[in-house]
Amino acid sequence: MINIKTLDKILKKVEKPARYIGMEQNSIEKDISNAKVKFAFSFPDIYDVGMSHLGLHILYNLINNEKDYVCERVFAPWTDMEEEMRKENLPLFTLESKEEVKNFDFLGFTLQYEMSYTNILNILDLSDIPLRAKDRGDNAPLVIAGGPCAYNPEPLAEFIDFFVIGEGEEITLEILKLYEKHKAENWSKDRFLEDIATMEGIYVPKFYQVVYNEDNTIKERKVLNSTAPEKIKKRMVKDLNTMFSPESMVVPYIETVHDRVIMEIFRGCTRGCRFCQAGMIYRPVREKSVDRLVELAENLVENTGYENVSLSSLSSCDYSELHLLIEKLMENFEEKKVGVSLPSLRLDSFIVDILQEIEKVRKSGLTFAPEAGSQRLRDVINKGVTEEDLVNTVTRIFREGWSTVKLYFMIGLPTETDEDVLGIRDLAYKVKDIFFETPKEQRKGNLKITASASCFVPKPFTPFQWLGQDSIEEFYRKAYLVKNNIKDNKIKFTFHDPKLSYLEAIISRGDRKISELILKAWEMGCKFDGWSEHFKYDTWIEVMEELGIDGDFYALRNRDLEENLPWDFIDPGVSKEYLKREYNKSLGEKITDDCRISCNACGIVDCTMRGYKF
Amino acid sequence: MIIRAKFFKKGYLRYISHLDLMRLFHRTFNKAKIPIGYSEGFNPHPKFSIANPLALGIESDEEYIDIELDNMEVEDFIEKMNLVLPKDVQIIEGKSIEKGETIDSLISWAHYEIEFELKENIEGFGENLMKWLQRDEINIDKIRRKKKKEIKRVENIRPLIGNLTVKEIHEKNVVLNTLLKAGSNGNLKPMDLVEAMNRDMELKIDLQSMDIRRTGQYAEKDNNIFKPL
Ligand code: SF4
Numbered sequence: 146m147i148n149i150k151t152l153d154k155i156l157k158k159v160e161k162p163a164r165y166i167g168m169e170q171n172s173i174e175k176d177i178s179n180a181k182v183k184f185a186f187s188f189p190d191i192y193d194v195g196m197s198h199l200g201l202h203i204l205y206n207l208i209n210n211e212k213d214y215v216c217e218r219v220f221a222p223w224t225d226m227e228e229e230m231r232k233e234n235l236p237l238f239t240l241e242s243k244e245e246v247k248n249f250d251f252l253g254f255t256l257q258y259e260m261s262y263t264n265i266l267n268i269l270d271l272s273d274i275p276l277r278a279k280d281r282g283d284n285a286p287l288v289i290a291g292g293p294c295a296y297n298p299e300p301l302a303e304f305i306d307f308f309v310i311g312e313g314e315e316i317t318l319e320i321l322k323l324y325e326k327h328k329a330e331n332w333s334k335d336r337f338l339e340d341i342a343t344m345e346g347i348y349v350p351k352f353y354q355v356v357y358n359e360d361n362t363i364k365e366r367k368v369l370n371s372t373a374p375e376k377i378k379k380r381m382v383k384d385l386n387t388m389f390s391p392e393s394m395v396v397p398y399i400e401t402v403h404d405r406v407i408m409e410i411f412r413g414c415t416r417g418c419r420f421c422q423a424g425m426i427y428r429p430v431r432e433k434s435v436d437r438l439v440e441l442a443e444n445l446v447e448n449t450g451y452e453n454v455s456l457s458s459l460s461s462c463d464y465s466e467l468h469l470l471i472e473k474l475m476e477n478f479e480e481k482k483v484g485v486s487l488p489s490l491r492l493d494s495f496i497v498d499i500l501q502e503i504e505k506v507r508k509s510g511l512t513f514a515p516e517a518g519s520q521r522l523r524d525v526i527n528k529g530v531t532e533e534d535l536v537n538t539v540t541r542i543f544r545e546g547w548s549t550v551k552l553y554f555m556i557g558l559p560t561e562t563d564e565d566v567l568g569i570r571d572l573a574y575k576v577k578d579i580f581f582e583t584p585k586e587q588r589k590g591n592l593k594i595t596a597s598a599s600c601f602v603p604k605p606f607t608p609f610q611w612l613g614q615d616s617i618e619e620f621y622r623k624a625y626l627v628k629n630n631i632k633d634n635k636i637k638f639t640f641h642d643p644k645l646s647y648l649e650a651i652i653s654r655g656d657r658k659i660s661e662l663i664l665k666a667w668e669m670g671c672k673f674d675g676w677s678e679h680f681k682y683d684t685w686i687e688v689m690e691e692l693g694i695d696g697d698f699y700a701l702r703n704r705d706l707e708e709n710l711p712w713d714f715i716d717p718g719v720s721k722e723y724l725k726r727e728y729n730k731s732l733g734e735k736i737t738d739d740c741r742i743s744c745n746a747c748g749i750v751d752c753t754m755r756g757y758k759f
Numbered sequence: 760m761i762i763r764a765k766f767f768k769k770g771y772l773r774y775i776s777h778l779d780l781m782r783l784f785h786r787t788f789n790k791a792k793i794p795i796g797y798s799e800g801f802n803p804h805p806k807f808s809i810a811n812p813l814a815l816g817i818e819s820d821e822e823y824i825d826i827e828l829d830n831m832e833v834e835d836f837i838e839k840m841n842l843v844l845p846k847d848v849q850i851i852e853g854k855s856i857e858k859g860e861t862i863d864s865l866i867s868w869a870h871y872e873i874e875f876e877l878k879e880n881i882e883g884f885g886e887n888l889m890k891w892l893q894r895d896e897i898n899i900d901k902i903r904r905k906k907k908k909e910i911k912r913v914e915n916i917r918p919l920i921g922n923l924t925v926k927e928i929h930e931k932n933v934v935l936n937t938l939l940k941a942g943s944n945g946n947l948k949p950m951d952l953v954e955a956m957n958r959d960m961e962l963k964i965d966l967q968s969m970d971i972r973r974t975g976q977y978a979e980k981d982n983n984i985f986k987p988l
Contacts, residue, residue, distance in 0.1 A: 163779060166772075169845075170783075398772075399776075449786070482803070
C-alpha cells in the first residue's frame with residue numbers, strides 16, 4: 146500500500162479529490178494479498194471521463210466475479226494531482242486498495258482514442274514501470290492493451306507486451322487463466338508470451354519485425370518466433386444474450402460525463418458508413434433480446450439507484466424491436482421515475498414516435514448527424530440519409546415542441562468541393578426555415594441551431610484507409626468558408642481543431658516508428674493531448690523534425706491500393722477486397738445497401754445478419 | 760412524515776463535496792427503496808435537506824438531514840439506509856418530527872476541532888491566542904462574486920467566535936476546540952478563522968495540511984444552546 150498520510154496531505158490540495166479515493170457504491174474491494182491474479186485496469190484519461198466508459202464496467206465486473214482474481218482501477222491523475230504526487234514521490238496507485246500499480250500482475254489499457262497515448266506513458270512513468278516493453282523484466286507487470294484503437298497496434302508496439310484484438314468478454318478470463326497456470330509453474334515472461342501468442346486475438350509485437358522500403362513504406366513483416374501467427378484474428382462474442390453483461394456499475398460520487406446507467410443493446414452496425422471504423426470492426430450485428438435487456442435494466446437500476454438508463458450501441462434506432470423494448474422499459478420504470486434515453490439518433494420520422502414516448506416531460510435538445518452537407522457527398526461516404534429525411538424529421542419535432550437542434554458534420558471528406566462544404570450552411574438554414582414555417586401555436590421556445598464540423602481523419606479498416614487527409618490550411622479554409630457565410634444569430638457554427646485532427650491522423654495510421662514520436666513528445670511534456678488546454682501542437686511538430694519523421698507521409702499521403710499497410714496483419718473480419726470495393730464505389734458516388742436489405746459480402750464468416758429480414 | 764437524522768461523514772468520504780453528498784443520498788433513497796416525497800412541478804426533486812454544508816476535506820461527527828417521506832418506522836429507515844450508504848457515511852440516530860422549523864434554519868452553531876502544525880515551537884502560543892481573542896474586532900476580507908465583479912467587504916468575525924480554546928499543544932502540533940456561528944444569521948468557516956489567526960499572530964501554519972473535524976452542531980433559543988435531536 147502507498148503511504149496514506151502522504152495521500153491525505155495531497156488530497157487536501159487538489160481539485161476534485163474524490164477522483165482519487167475510490168470507495169464508490171458497487172466498487173469491489175477484495176483482499177489483494179490472497180488474489181491469484183491482480184489486474185489493474187486503466188482508462189488513460191481522468192476519472193470523470195473513464196468512468197463513463199462502458200467497457201470498464203464490463204471488464205471490472207467480469208474479472209471481479211472470479212473468486213481468485215482482482216481487478217482494480219487506475220486513471221490518469223489530473224495535472225494538479227500529478228504535480229503533487231511527483232513532489233511527494235507518491236507512486237501511482239489503484240483506487241480500491243491504494244496499492245502501487247507496479248505490484249499488479251497486469252496493467253491493462255483500453256485504447257479509445259489515439260490522443261490519449263501520451264497519457265499511457267505518463268501512467269507507466271508515474272507507476273515507476275519501465276516504458277519500453279523490452280526494459281521490463283520477469284517481475285514487472287505485463288502491460289497489455291485492447292479496445293478499438295488496438296486494431297492498429299503498431300504506434301504502441303514499443304511499449305505494450307501484448308495486444309488483445311477484438312471483444313474482451315471471453316478472452317480476458319482465458320488470458321488470466323493461462324497466466325495463473327504459468328505462475329503456478331515456473332514463471333518466465335518470455336515463455337508466457339510464447340504461449341499466449343498462440344491464443345486467437347493476441348498480438349505480441351516483439352515476435353515480429355518490420356522491414357521498410359527506401360520510401361518508408363513497408364516492404365514486409367517477418368515472423369520471428371515460430372509460435373506467433375502471421376495474421377491476428379479479432380475475437381468476437383457470438384451470442385450477446387449469454388455473454389457476460391454487468392448487472393451493476395460503480396457509481397461515482399462526483400459528476401461524470403454520463404451520470405446514468407449505460408446499457409448496451411446490440412453490437413455492430415449494418416449501415417456501412419464508409420468513414421466509420423466502428424461500423425467495420427464490430428461487424429456483424431448481434432442483438433441482446435428484449436427480455437434480457439428488460440432484466441438487465443431492472444437490475445442495473447436496482448443496484449445503482451440511478452434514475453436514467455441510456456441505451457447504448459452504434460445507430461441505436463436500428464435495434465429490431467426498439468418499440469417493444471422502449472414500451473416495456475417505460476412500463477417497468479414509470480413508477481420509479483426512471484427515464485430512458487437514446488444517444489444516437491437517425492434522421493427519419495420513425496424516431497419521433499419513440500422520442501415522444503421517452504421524453505414525456507422534457508424536450509431537451511436533439512442531435513442529428515447528416516455528416517455531409519450535400520447529397521452527392523453523403524453518397525460518397527454512404528451515409529444513407531436524404532435531405533427529405535432531415536426535413537421530415539425536423540418538421541415533426543418542431544411541431545412537438547422541440548426547439549434546440551444540433552447538427553454534426555465532417556469537413557475534409559473525400560472528393561469534397563466548396564459546394565459540398567457550403568451545403569452545411571444550406572442545411573442549417575433549411576432547418577431554420579422549417580422552424581419558422583411551423584404554425585406559431587405549435588412551436589415552442591427559442592430556436593437554437595448548432596452546426597458543428599469535425600475534421601475528417603481517415604481510419605484503418607475503413608474504405609478510406611488509403612486516402613490522404615486535407616491539410617491543416619485546407620481545413621481552416623473550409624471551416625471559415627462555412628463560418629463566414631452564416632450570418633444568422635439563431636445558427637451557431639463551431640469546428641474542431643484541425644491541428645489535433647492532423648496529429649490524430651498521423652498516429653491512427655502510424656507504423657512502429659511512431660512509438661518514438663509518442664515517447665519523445667511525452668518526454669517534452671505532452672499529455673492530455675485531447676484536452677485543448679493541454680495540446681501542444683508546436684512541441685509535436687518540433688519532435689517530428691528532430692526525429693526526422695514526416696507527418697505528411699502518414700496523414701496527407703494517398704496510398705496505393707497495393708501498398709502494405711502497417712495494420713494489414715490484423716484480420717478484423719471484413720476483407721480487404723470488400724474495403725477496396727467500397728473505396729471504388731465511393732469514388733463513383735455509388736451507395737451500398739444496408740446489410741439488412743442485402744448482404745454485401747464483406748467477408749464476415751458466419752454472419753448472423755445475412756438473410757435476416759426485418 | 761419527516762425524519763430528522765444525524766449522520767457522520769469521515770475518512771475518504773470527507774473528500775466528496777456537499778453536492779456529491781446530496782446526490783449520494785438521493786441515489787441511496789432509490790436503492791434502499793425509501794418512500795421519499797417528491798416536489799410537484801415540471802422537474803420533481805426529492806424532498807430532503809442537509810443543514811450547514813460541510814466544506815470539502817472536513818470530517819464531521821454530526822451532520823443533520825431532514826427527509827420528507829411516506830410513513831416508515833425510523834429504525835427501519837436507518838437500517839435500510841445504512842445498508843446502502845458507504846461505511847464512512849452512516850446514520851447514527853434519527854427521529855420522526857413534526858413539521859416546523861427546518862433543520863437548515865435551526866442550526867446556528869458548529870463546534871470544530873482543528874489540528875495543525877506550527878513552523879517552529881512558539882513560546883506562549885496559548886497566551887497569545889487569548890490576547891488575540893480579547894480584541895473587539897478581528898477583521899477579514901470577504902470576497903463575493905456578483906456577476907463578473909468581485910465585491911470586497913470587511914467583516915468583523917469576533918462576534919462569530921463563541922469560544923476558542925487550546926485542547927493540546929505537543930511541540931509544534933496544536934489542537935484547538937472552537938464553537939463558531941453557523942447558518943443564515945452569521946456564519947464563520949473554520950478555515951477563515953485559522954487564516955485570520957495565522958495572519959495576526961504570524962504563525963506560518965501550513966494551511967493546506969490542516970485537519971479539521973466538525974464535532975457537533977447546535978440550535979439556539981433564548982440564549983440556550985441545544986442539540987437538534
Ligand atoms: S456478411 Fe453481409 S450482412 Fe454480414 S456484415 Fe458483411 S455485408 Fe453485412
